[in-house]
Amino acid sequence: MSSYDGLKTIDILLVEDSKSDAHLTIETLSESRILNQLHWVKDGAEAIDFLYKQGQYHEAPRPDLIVLDLNLPKKNGREVLAQIKSDENLKTIPVVILTTSVAEQDILKSYRLQANCYLVKPVDLDRFIAVIKSIENFWLTAVKFPPSED
Numbered sequence: 001m002s003s004y005d006g007l008k009t010i011d012i013l014l015v016e017d018s019k020s021d022a023h024l025t026i027e028t029l030s031e032s033r034i035l036n037q038l039h040w041v042k043d044g045a046e047a048i049d050f051l052y053k054q055g056q057y058h059e060a061p062r063p064d065l066i067v068l069d070l071n072l073p074k075k076n077g078r079e080v081l082a083q084i085k086s087d088e089n090l091k092t093i094p095v096v097i098l099t100t101s102v103a104e105q106d107i108l109k110s111y112r113l114q115a116n117c118y119l120v121k122p123v124d125l126d127r128f129i130a131v132i133k134s135i136e137n138f139w140l141t142a143v144k145f146p147p148s149e150d
């Protein structure tokens, strides 16, 4: 978490390969009254680089919240989630799964891997925005995050 004039900015890592879903998410959260900085990566390998500050992400902040798609190129969301939740330093970062999959197996597996919540992306635009607003209203507004450990 960075601070400026006493105001906290919430850093969100969005891991999403769909350009349109990412743009809609970025646009919706940019209208939030909660200060947030959204960092968008397009595949699982980039997400890992961001979290471990590798390569072009050497100056990346530790995100306060991760919004993770499941079906991703290079390294899928399940692998990214498993890696985050088995890492002593990263495991305290809440992970919101945001996916089109309604498969019970995906839901169960995600919670087994310690996802903090599982949200299904609605196909309908207004309902999609409503889901992003629900992330804002709960995760950015009601939730108390663990203190940063780095």
Ligand SMILES: [Mg+2]
Pocket: 016, 017, 018, 069, 070, 071, 072
């Ligand atoms: Mg996807």
